[in-house]
Amino acid sequence: MTRLSISGLRKSFGVVDVLKSVDIEVEDNGFLVLLGPSGCGKSTLLNVIAGLERATAGSIRIDDRDITDVEAKDRDIAMVFQSYALYPSMSVARNITFSMEVRGVPRAERRKAAETVAASLQIEHLLDRRPAQLSGGQRQRVAIGRALVRSPKIFLFDEPLSNLDTQLRLETRALIKRLHQRVGATSVYVTHDQSEAMTLATRIAVMAKGEVAQFGTPAEIYARPASVFVARFVGSPPMNFLAGTIVGEGAGRTLQLDGFADIAPVALEATGLPVSPGHAVTVGIRPDRIVIGEGASRDGLRLLATIDLVEETGTDVLVYLKVGGLELIARQPPEARLTPGTSVPILLPVKDLHLFDRETELRIGF
Numbered sequence: 001m002t003r004l005s006i007s008g009l010r011k012s013f014g015v016v017d018v019l020k021s022v023d024i025e026v027e028d029n030g031f032l033v034l035l036g037p038s039g040c041g042k043s044t045l046l047n048v049i050a051g052l053e054r055a056t057a058g059s060i061r062i063d064d065r066d067i068t069d070v071e072a073k074d075r076d077i078a079m080v081f082q083s084y085a086l087y088p089s090m091s092v093a094r095n096i097t098f099s100m101e102v103r104g105v106p107r108a109e110r111r112k113a114a115e116t117v118a119a120s121l122q123i124e125h126l127l128d129r130r131p132a133q134l135s136g137g138q139r140q141r142v143a144i145g146r147a148l149v150r151s152p153k154i155f156l157f158d159e160p161l162s163n164l165d166t167q168l169r170l171e172t173r174a175l176i177k178r179l180h181q182r183v184g185a186t187s188v189y190v191t192h193d194q195s196e197a198m199t200l201a202t203r204i205a206v207m208a209k210g211e212v213a214q215f216g217t218p219a220e221i222y223a224r225p226a227s228v229f230v231a232r233f234v235g236s237p238p239m240n241f242l243a244g245t246i247v248g249e250g251a252g253r254t255l256q257l258d259g260f261a262d263i264a265p266v267a268l269e270a271t272g273l274p275v276s277p278g279h280a281v282t283v284g285i286r287p288d289r290i291v292i293g294e295g296a297s298r299d300g301l302r303l304l305a306t307i308d309l310v311e312e313t314g315t316d317v318l319v320y321l322k323v324g325g326l327e328l329i330a331r332q333p334p335e336a337r338l339t340p341g342t343s344v345p346i347l348l349p350v351k352d353l354h355l356f357d358r359e360t361e362l363r364i365g366f
């Protein structure tokens with residue numbers, strides 16, 4: 001049973017507020033991913049949880065124990081760094097079990113622990129090598145092994161896959177996921193890579209400028225992004241955005257796209273959204289939701305687009321569309337036959353639209 005609770009956490013370096021009141025709960029066996037662009041404070045938050053940096057205000061609890069002022073070594077937390085941070089002069093086995101050596105655990109017991117952990121990471125044949133004799137992926141496994149052998153209450157990972165090439169990144173990501181499923185330990189993982197966040201997390205905290213912009217499951221964050229920032233950051237290619245305005249009153253309210261006075265507005269009667277006439281909105285739609293063609297009888301915004309560029313990715317086709325002065329990206333199935341330079345009708349189905357207040361950029365509804 002390990003629950004991590006962070007409340008009202010702030011961290012300032014001099015006059016710079018790097019974390020501004022962060023509240024996060026990680027459930028027992030949860031895998032929290034801190035996701036955000038460079039400089040948003042992810043690593044600082046991880047370092048404060050680890051005890052490598054002191055909080056300026058707020059508290060951190062592991063279950064019922066307040067660890068805010070507890071020294072790093074007494075927190076029962078293990079951290080895996082991007083840089084591996086291995087001891088170059090020690091063998092792999094000794095690197096993995098060094099914490100046991102410090103605690104005076106006998107040699108035979110240490111060797112057995114190193115073998116068990118190494119087997120779970122498929123590096124048992126490397127136990128007697130030095131870090132310099134390992135590939136980057138193998139070094140990262142040793143670093144993970146060193147955390148695993150301690151059986152800590154909480155695992156922290158700081159961009160552990162950043163230094164690996166694409167193939168190794170996928171393999172190591174799957175390894176971390178498998179280990180988490182098997183060991184089930186509560187974990188916090190920092191990344192700016194949304195695909196890592198979506199695949200690993202039980203909960204994601206999307207961070208922006210030292211604050212949590214949205215906290216939820218990967219599915220919630222993808223389906224109902226709380227702001228334009230989150231919508232743009234999660235999903236690849238990112239969500240498309242268009243400017244719109246609410247027209248009409250009450251049950252007769254419609255959404256009109258700005259600059260497209262000739263296309264039929266879409267009725268909003270069933271949505272119950274808190275919008276009033278003249279409300280300026282940003283309309284979002286994910287690339288895979290744009291229908292190219294007539295789109296049968298579905299409700300939505302119907303536009304005429306020109307196909308600008310077609311990119312085959314192997315699994316699907318990315319279609320760059322020009323609509324008036326706008327560019328939209330649509331994702332289509334691989335069998336789609338589309339010719340650059342031709343005009344096509346497109347449909348933005350009403351049920352797939354996301355609405356954000358144009359000024360605050362916060363989600364309105366849908």
Ligand SMILES: Nc1ncnc2c1ncn2[C@@H]1O[C@H](COP(=O)(O)OP(=O)(O)OP(=O)(O)O)[C@@H](O)[C@H]1O
Pocket residue numbers: 013016018036037038039040041042043044045192
């Ligand atoms: N010791 C420090 N003194 C002053 N400012 C710092 C210190 N450490 C971090 N910062 C600042 O805090 C902000 C957040 O840094 P942090 O490393 O936490 O961001 P990050 O989201 O992890 O970014 P990245 O993905 O680039 O590592 C940055 O603007 C950084 O310059």
